[in-house]
Amino acid sequence: MRSSRMNNPAKDIDSYLAGVPEEARRTLEELRKAIRSAAPKATECISYAMPAYRYHGVLVYFAAFKDHCSFFPGAGVLKSYQDELRAYSTSKGTIRFPIDKPLPAALVKKMVKARVKENEARAESKSR
DSSP: OHHHHHHSOOSSHHHHHHTSOHHHHHHHHHHHHHHHHHOTTOEEEEETTEEEEESSSEEEEEEEOSSOEEEEOOHHHHHHTTTTTTTSEEETTEEEEOTTSOOOHHHHHHHHHHHHHHHHHHHHHHHO
16 A cells, blocks of 8 residues: 555645545544544644654654554654553554554543644743
8 A cells, every 4th residue: 555655645644544444544534533632733744755743843743554553753753652552562662553452542642742843842942
């Protein structure tokens, strides 16, 4: 699924979601809703052929793959929430989860808010 999207990347998140199977679409729509709730000032975009959110720089990404979905909140956030993420497959900044089981919205919101704080702090330090 992903390789063909790389050749013809979506122009926005709605078109990205329209191109993924229904089960993954429902899961990613739940993720999108949680991200938007936690970061209402963030703007949606496509970056590296994946849905992304920007707020003082890139905030988070998400994507559908053949056998799983992924959420990319960054390495610092993953480290901060490692205990709550033990049930998931993770790597340096990536959480992989089943296509048919969205991440808990409350956990997503906490991680997104943590990323908002990281980006705000970085933007503040750059403006000095």
